[in-house]
Amino acid sequence: AQSVTQLGSHVSVSEGALVLLRCNYSSSVPPYLFWYVQYPNQGLQLLLKYTTGATLVKGINGFEAEFKKSETSFHLTKPSAHMSDAAEYFCAVSDRGTGGFKTIFGAGTRLFVKA
Amino acid sequence: GAGVSQSPRYKVAKRGQDVALRCDPISGHVSLFWYQQALGQGPEFLTYFQNEAQLDKSGLPSDRFFAERPEGSVSTLKIQRTQQEDSAVYLCASSSAAGTGSYEQYFGPGTRLTVT
Numbered sequence: 001a002q003s004v005t006q007l008g009s010h011v012s013v014s015e016g017a018l019v020l021l022r023c024n025y026s027s028s029v030p031p032y033l034f035w036y037v038q039y040p041n042q043g044l045q046l047l048l049k050y051t052t053g054a055t056l057v058k059g060i061n062g063f064e065a066e067f068k069k070s071e072t073s074f075h076l077t078k079p080s081a082h083m084s085d086a087a088e089y090f091c092a093v094s095d096r097g098t099g100g101f102k103t104i105f106g107a108g109t110r111l112f113v114k115a
Numbered sequence: 116g117a118g119v120s121q122s123p124r125y126k127v128a129k130r131g132q133d134v135a136l137r138c139d140p141i142s143g144h145v146s147l148f149w150y151q152q153a154l155g156q157g158p159e160f161l162t163y164f165q166n167e168a169q170l171d172k173s174g175l176p177s178d179r180f181f182a183e184r185p186e187g188s189v190s191t192l193k194i195q196r197t198q199q200e201d202s203a204v205y206l207c208a209s210s211s212a213a214g215t216g217s218y219e220q221y222f223g224p225g226t227r228l229t230v231t
Contacts, residue, residue, distance in 0.1 A: 009155075032217045043119065043206060043222030044158070051217040090157050094216030101216030102148065102171060105157030 002027045002095040006106035014114045019063075019078040021109045023091030026072060032094035033074045034103065035065055039087050047089075050074065061085070086113045117141070119223035121207050127229045128197045136192045136226045140209030147190050148220060149182055150206040158206050164190060165213045197230045204228070 007022040025031055032051050036044040048059025055067040065076045074091060091106040120139045128134050140147050146165055150158035151174075160174040166187040175182070179198075184190040194201055204225040212218035 004157075034219075036222075041224065043208075043224045044220075045222070046219045049217070049219065092157075102160045102163055102174070103158075103216070103220065104160070105150075108155075108157050 002031065002093045002104050004091050004093050004104055004106035006089075006091050006109050008109055009107065010110050010112065012112040012114060013081045015083055016080050019076070019081045019085065019111065021076040021089050021091075021111065023065075023074045023076065023106060024072055025074060025091070025093045027093060027095075032101075033065075033067060034092040034094070035059065035063070035074075035076050036090045036092060036105075037087050038090065038108075044090065047076070081111075081113045083113050083115065086111055119207055119209055119221050121205075121223040121226050123226060124224065125227050125229075127231060130197060130199060130230055132197055133193065133195045134197055134228065136194075136205050136228070138190045138192070138207030138209075138223060140188065140190070140207070141211075141221055142188075144209035144211050144221070145213045146210040146218075146220075147184055148208045148210075149190070149192050150208065151176075152204040152206055152225070154203070161192070161205075194228075197228075199230050202228055202230045 003026045005024045034049045035047040038044045048057045050067045058064045092103045122137045149161040152158045162182045163171040164184040179195045181193045206225045207223045208220040210220045
């Protein structure tokens with residue numbers, strides 16, 4: 001079975017600083033990896049995903065993530081944090097279940113952005 | 116077009132009551148997922164439908180949980196004899212693809228269930 005570990009339940013950065021949210025996964029097969037963002041009282045929204053091909057993936061709102069197979073990591077970065085980036089971020093891996101694919105989520109990292 | 120909608124948004128139930136949570140997926144989406152999200156945790160998979168067929172229900176925590184999607188569109192998650200540990204946000208998601216894990220899931224806003 002696949003699993004996801006997000007290092008750090010809370011991350012705080014200053015506005016304009018680099019954002020780095022860490023994600024490690026375990027998988028016995030080449031994974032499909034995702035980052036989702038959740039704003040208060042809203043559903044999850046896809047930021048970016050890795051399926052095949054280029055290991056550096058660019059997403060919405062200036063976020064990007066790099067798939068590193070040797071490190072089993074898929075860390076999320078953004079060069080310059082904005083106040084509007086404050087939210088909960090979830091890393092996820094797609095896992096084949098009994099009838100198809102299901103998504104396994106990490107516990108989440110809450111990002112705080114200080115003015 | 117409209118996204119995934121869920122109703123009610125908030126539900127308070129007394130322990131032992133039955134509840135029904137509704138999900139309206141994006142029109143034409145083949146796949147539908149239900150997740151349970153406890154406070155401070157990530158979503159946990161409950162069940163998956165491809166059209167009207169429930170292909171995976173391995174995440175349902177007990178036989179008190181039941182989901183259906185009879186016409187391949189709207190889905191209902193039913194919880195019988197609710198317990199306090201059922202308190203959580205229940206998320207529904209849909210996807211245009213079937214049989215592959217690489218496609219984006221579109222999430223609804225969730226139903227927050229509180230069992231008192």
